[in-house]
Amino acid sequence: MEGDRRSRILGGMSGDARSVTIALVSTLVFFTALGFVVTNAPGWPEVKSAFFDPTVFRDSFPEVLRAFWRNIKIFCIAEVLILVFALLIAVLRSLPGPVFFPLRALTIVYTDVLRGIPTVLMIFILGFGAPALAISWLPRDPIFWAVVALVLVYSAYVAEVYRAGIESVHPSQDAAARSLGLTRGQSLRHVVVPQAVRRVVPPLLNDFIGLQKDTALVALIGPIETFRQAQIDTAATFNFTPYTAAAVVFVLFTIPLARLTDWLNERSRRRRAAAGIAA
Amino acid sequence: MSAPAALELEDVHKSFGHLEVLKGIDLAVAEHEVVCLIGASGSGKSTLLRCINLIEPIDSGRIVVAGREITARGVDVNEVRRGIGIVFQAFNLFPHMSVLENVTLGPRKALGLERAEAERQGLELLGRFGLAERRDDYPDRLSGGQQQRVAIVRALAMQPQLMLLDEVTSALDPELVAEVLSVIRELAESGMTMVIATHEMSFAADIANRVCFLDQGVLLEEGPPEQIFRSPANPRTQEFLQRIIAAGRL
Numbered sequence: 114m115e116g117d118r119r120s121r122i123l124g125g126m127s128g129d130a131r132s133v134t135i136a137l138v139s140t141l142v143f144f145t146a147l148g149f150v151v152t153n154a155p156g157w158p159e160v161k162s163a164f165f166d167p168t169v170f171r172d173s174f175p176e177v178l179r180a181f182w183r184n185i186k187i188f189c190i191a192e193v194l195i196l197v198f199a200l201l202i203a204v205l206r207s208l209p210g211p212v213f214f215p216l217r218a219l220t221i222v223y224t225d226v227l228r229g230i231p232t233v234l235m236i237f238i239l240g241f242g243a244p245a246l247a248i249s250w251l252p253r254d255p256i257f258w259a260v261v262a263l264v265l266v267y268s269a270y271v272a273e274v275y276r277a278g279i280e281s282v283h284p285s286q287d288a289a290a291r292s293l294g295l296t297r298g299q300s301l302r303h304v305v306v307p308q309a310v311r312r313v314v315p316p317l318l319n320d321f322i323g324l325q326k327d328t329a330l331v332a333l334i335g336p337i338e339t340f341r342q343a344q345i346d347t348a349a350t351f352n353f354t355p356y357t358a359a360a361v362v363f364v365l366f367t368i369p370l371a372r373l374t375d376w377l378n379e380r381s382r383r384r385r386a387a388a389g390i391a392a
Numbered sequence: 393m394s395a396p397a398a399l400e401l402e403d404v405h406k407s408f409g410h411l412e413v414l415k416g417i418d419l420a421v422a423e424h425e426v427v428c429l430i431g432a433s434g435s436g437k438s439t440l441l442r443c444i445n446l447i448e449p450i451d452s453g454r455i456v457v458a459g460r461e462i463t464a465r466g467v468d469v470n471e472v473r474r475g476i477g478i479v480f481q482a483f484n485l486f487p488h489m490s491v492l493e494n495v496t497l498g499p500r501k502a503l504g505l506e507r508a509e510a511e512r513q514g515l516e517l518l519g520r521f522g523l524a525e526r527r528d529d530y531p532d533r534l535s536g537g538q539q540q541r542v543a544i545v546r547a548l549a550m551q552p553q554l555m556l557l558d559e560v561t562s563a564l565d566p567e568l569v570a571e572v573l574s575v576i577r578e579l580a581e582s583g584m585t586m587v588i589a590t591h592e593m594s595f596a597a598d599i600a601n602r603v604c605f606l607d608q609g610v611l612l613e614e615g616p617p618e619q620i621f622r623s624p625a626n627p628r629t630q631e632f633l634q635r636i637i638a639a640g641r642l
Binding site: 285286288289290291292293294295296299303304307308311 | 477482550
């Protein structure tokens with residue numbers, strides 16, 4: 114299977130020596146050409162010293178990396194809350210019958226509005242707006258409000274992913290569960306939702322790669338995380354290299370998630386194919 | 393009949409939009425009786441079974457199970473369904489659960505049995521139908537015949553007073569039909585009250601106490617199998633059976 118995928122990346126032929134060679138040469142030519150264009154640009158010497166200064170990189174990388182812990186913390190807390198909250202939204206939206214219309218309508222408005230608001234604006238509105246209300250029992254910590262903003266925005270997306278999963282479970286599954294005398298809630302909990310969640314794991318991970326990057330937006334309301342740390346270092350050194358360091362940190366964290374997502378996608382595609390043959 | 397019938401339908405009507413699928417069905421099934429519903433696809437057999445299980449609400453009429461009207465207002469639908477097992481054409485096993493989990497879900501969640509007790513009963517039933525060694529397999533590892541037998545066991549695990557079988561062999565390869573039919577035969581011999589929608593005419597002739605012919609939502613003719621299959625009175629029944637014979641299915 115692993116060889117399978119490698120050969121597809123290298124050109125879709127059977128991964129023989131010839132296609133590997135062709136892939137290597139064309140990669141080499143492409144990146145050499147790209148490198149040539151960039152390094153021969155009139156402004157390259159300035160850009161090079163401003164963004165790729167090795168000394169500055171060495172000095173700022175550890176600080177930026179340390180600040181990244183804050184991103185990871187925000188990411189982890191937000192992710193858990195999003196998984197729970199979004200599932201609640203999705204389940205409410207899938208409740209049948211006229212009685213639940215107000216709840217359904219509410220979730221529709223929620224997902225429509227929250228997907229429409231840019232994340233930056235949401236962080237601004239809550240990060241500056243909520244503490245300004247000066248309600249004594251409300252937390253004033255900007256990180257708290259940043260997490261709330263991320264949870265609200267991302268839950269709208271993730272709820273739609275969940276909903277697609279729930280709707281992809283054939284109604285006959287619910288009918289089978291209900292015919293055993295399970296209540297609507299029991300059927301959802303034991304039969305429909307478990308199957309739905311299994312199906313949407315890959316797209317969920319994809320959303321979380323987005324969330325992981327968007328933790329940088331928290332910088333805009335004050336807390337010192339990776340991006341903000343890079344800003345501070347940049348201001349101190351009059352050099353943009355700390356931004357490059359921040360980008361490297363984010364990418365290093367995202368790549369494993371992206372590979373995991375690909376792997377899960379590939380696996381579920383294989384499983385579906387196997388199930389299709391069996392059925 | 394002195395004891396209340398196991399199942400009684402009185403003038404049951406059901407429409408989907410403008411399409412009237414059941415046009416006033418009357419039917420009484422005695423305890424331990426096996427009734428086979430025959431008729432062309434779209435004649436209303438499946439809908440009738442789904443109405444009895446309250447999967448589909450009926451438009452008018454009454455359905456009475458063991459003397460209690462289940463279509464009355466305020467009846468606990470879930471409680472009614474616990475006493476009526478239904479097996480579907482497409483098995484509808486839960487693909488994310490093992491065989492044993494499929495079989496124990498109902499008893500555990502709907503009847504409130506402890507896991508250990510539910511598993512003990514479930515294993516006993518699986519053993520009875522030769523499926524004990526598949527307890528930890530997932531449905532996609534089973535043949536169609538095995539899946540359908542598990543689906544029957546899943547329904548039986550609820551200890552229903554009444555079993556509804558909806559063309560349970562129609563989705564099976566021909567060589568897998570026999571193992572499922574033998575399970576149903578054993579159920580009939582054990583005295584289970586059953587209503588069976590089927591296209592397997594020789595099986596119906598063999599197992600049924602009574603055969604009902606449904607045509608366009610109307611119960612046109614009913615009687616003992618030998619009467620229905622040898623000397624049907626209604627011309628439409630005759631025509632239907634002619635087609636079945638021509639297709640080599642009887």
